[in-house]
Amino acid sequence: KAGVTQTPRYLIKTRGQQVTLSxxxxxxxxxxxxxxxxxGQGLQFLFEYFSETQRNKGNFPGxxxxxxxxxxxxxxxxxxxxxxxxxxxxxxxxxPLAGASSNTGELFFGEGSRxxxx
Amino acid sequence: AQxxxxxxTEISVVEKEDVTLDCVYETRDTTYYLFWYxxxxxxxxxxxxxxxxxxxxNEISGRYSWNFQKSTSSFNFTITASQVVDSxxxxxxxxxxxxxxxxxxxxxxxxxxxxxx
Numbered sequence: 001k002a003g004v005t006q007t008p009r010y011l012i013k014t015r016g017q018q019v020t021l022s023x024x025x026x027x028x029x030x031x032x033x034x035x036x037x038x039x040g041q042g043l044q045f046l047f048e049y050f051s052e053t054q055r056n057k058g059n060f061p062g063x064x065x066x067x068x069x070x071x072x073x074x075x076x077x078x079x080x081x082x083x084x085x086x087x088x089x090x091x092x093x094x095x096p097l098a099g100a101s102s103n104t105g106e107l108f109f110g111e112g113s114r115x116x117x118x
Numbered sequence: 119a120q121x122x123x124x125x126x127t128e129i130s131v132v133e134k135e136d137v138t139l140d141c142v143y144e145t146r147d148t149t150y151y152l153f154w155y156x157x158x159x160x161x162x163x164x165x166x167x168x169x170x171x172x173x174x175x176n177e178i179s180g181r182y183s184w185n186f187q188k189s190t191s192s193f194n195f196t197i198t199a200s201q202v203v204d205s206x207x208x209x210x211x212x213x214x215x216x217x218x219x220x221x222x223x224x225x226x227x228x229x230x231x232x233x234x235x
Contacts, residue, residue, distance in 0.1 A: 004162075033221045043209065043225035056219040088161060094221055106153075107221060109163040 002026065004110035006091050012116045018079040021113045025072050025093030031055075032074040033107060034066060037088040046089075049074050081117045088112040120145045122212050124226035131200055132234050139195040139229045141210030147171075152186065152193045153211040153223065163209065169193065200233045207231070 005024040013019050025032050033056075034046040045058040049068035066076040072093075078085055092107035121144040131137050143152065154166040167177065169186050177184050181198045197204055207230045211223040218224070 031221055035223075042227050043211075043223075045222045045224075048219065048221045056222050058222070090161075090163065092163070092221070106165055106168055107163070107223065108165070109155075111160055111162045114161075 004091055004093050004108055006089075006110035006113050008113060009111065010114050010116075012118060013081050014118050015081055015083060017081050018077060019081060019115060020075055020077045021089055021091075021115075023074045023076075023091030023093075023110060025074070025091075026108055029093035029095055029108070030072050031094045032068055032072065033092045033094070034074070034076050035090045035092065036060075037090060037112070038084075038086070043090075046076065078115075083117050086115060086117045088114050120147075120212060120214060120218065120224050122210050122224055122226035124208075124210055124229050126229045127227070128230045128232070130232045130234065133201060134199050135233075136196060136198050137200050137231065137233075139197075139208050139210075139231070141193045141195065141226060143191050143193065143210070143212050145212060145214055147214040147217055149214070149216055151213045151215065153213070154184065154193075154195050155209045155211060155225075157207040157209060157228070159206075166195075166208075197231075200231075202233050202235055205231055205233045 007022045031050045033048040037043045047066050048056040052068045063079045068074045090112045092109045094107050123142045150171045152169045155163040157163050174186050183196045185194045207228045209228045210226040213223050
């Protein structure tokens with residue numbers, strides 16, 4: 001069973017540019033979450049998509065956005081890049097929520113997209 | 119506010135030593151989940167264990183064991199007879215399904231474990 005695939009793995013951008021990162025979840029997983037990992041702030045939740053709808057959002061500015069397609073693949077976009085956006089962006093997928101005792105955050109992570117902003 | 123504290127930034131041990139990684143959490147919810155994830159150098163987070171707030175039973179899986187104590191809000195992780203392959207960054211995390219969302223994990227800062235031969 002293929003894992004979570006993120007592309008690109010590495011990219012370099014300059015301030016002011018925008019970037020789009022892609023995530024293909026594990027087959028059958030309909031929830032996709034995004035996390036940002038930086039040395040200073042650690043791992044922080046960005047947002048979660050389920051059935052093409054944003055279900056939850058972290059405390060990030062509006063420059064960070066995302067979407068999910070009908071095949072559950074997800075993209076996140078960061079506009080007007082700042083130096084502080086340099087980070088490892090991790091995507092995670094999980095099985096559909098079926099009840100209060102299921103889908104309890106067992107996330108399957110990809111290897112991440114490492115973004116460097118110069 | 120919800121919070122996860124991993125006070126140990128880095129731990130260095132020699133192979134075959136036992137090592138315990140500490141995790142203390144804060145939450146006002148009565149229903150919550152606690153997790154441990156491992157992050158090897160390749161970057162992806164690998165799920166190790168999930169424990170819900172109603173199950174304080176300790177768990178052992180091979181060389182790994184977890185001690186959950188609600189009285190002290192701690193969820194500690196012990197590796198017995200450590201091996202070089204255990205070298206990684208370990209994260210403790212919390213989710214509050216009814217207030218924060220199932221897949222919104224609050225992570226601790228992580229503990230970098232280095233196991234030397």
